[in-house]
Amino acid sequence: TSKIDSRTILGEQGAEQLLGQGDMLHMAGGGRISRVHGPFVSDAEVEKVVAHLKMQGHPAYLDVVVAEEGADDKADAADDKPVFDKSAMAAAGGDDDSDLYDQAVKVVLRDKKCSTSYIQRRLAVGYNKAASLVEKMEREGIVGQANNAGKREILVYSRDLRYTERDGDE
Structure with a gap:
């Protein structure tokens, strides 16, 4: 090129x-x-490997993988349900999550920085929790989508939200 x-x-x-x-x-x-x-594998080499694997015996496919769409609507309906009951989780400790979210928003607005790793470090939480907090801020329009460098634009100012330093002191 x-x-x-x-x-x-x-x-x-x-x-x-x-x-x-x-x-x-x-x-x-x-x-x-x-x-x-990376290693270069020619088409001929790939074909030889596939032929060798075919000679090893008949494949044992998983039914889930080879099943056609719509074949079992009941199974599909069960798959659409969430794995966790969020209402039960909220009842068990939902207040803690909203407090953590409020803290995350305060950190982002104060420091004018937002990334999953930044929230992780500032709030001492795990990656999944930090990622969930950042995704929620994105859904609520507080931060924009990550650019190619992983940075997010802050879309609101402190005065536009209830998350100001004065609110935290009162």
């Missing part, structure tokens, strides 16, 4: 130096590009 193609596709040069057959560029979440090398 040429420098122009590389700039058009990646936004920077580098692809024109690739050798092919397993030589590639990887763009990490921060937009930083690094050159990586």
Whole structure:
């Protein structure tokens, strides 16, 4: 590829130096590009491996994987139900979650930064909890979607919400 193609596709040069057959560029979440090398497997090699695996015996497929859509509506309806009963979870400790969410919003508005790892560090919570808090802020329009660097734009100001420092002191 040429420098122009590389700039058009990646936004920077580098692809024109690739050798092919397993030589590639990887763009990490921060937009930083690094050159990586993977094994090149030709079509003929793939076909040989598949033929060898076929000779090992008959496959044992999972019914869930090979079942056609709509074949078992009752099973599909059961799959649509949530795994956890959120109302029971809220009754068991829902107040704690809303307090944690309020704290997360205060941190984001005060520091003007929002990412899952930032919330994790500031509130000393696990990744899943921090990700849920950030997703809720996104749904409520407090922060925007993550850009290619993983950063989020703060869409509101403290005065627009009930999460101001004065509210916390009263």
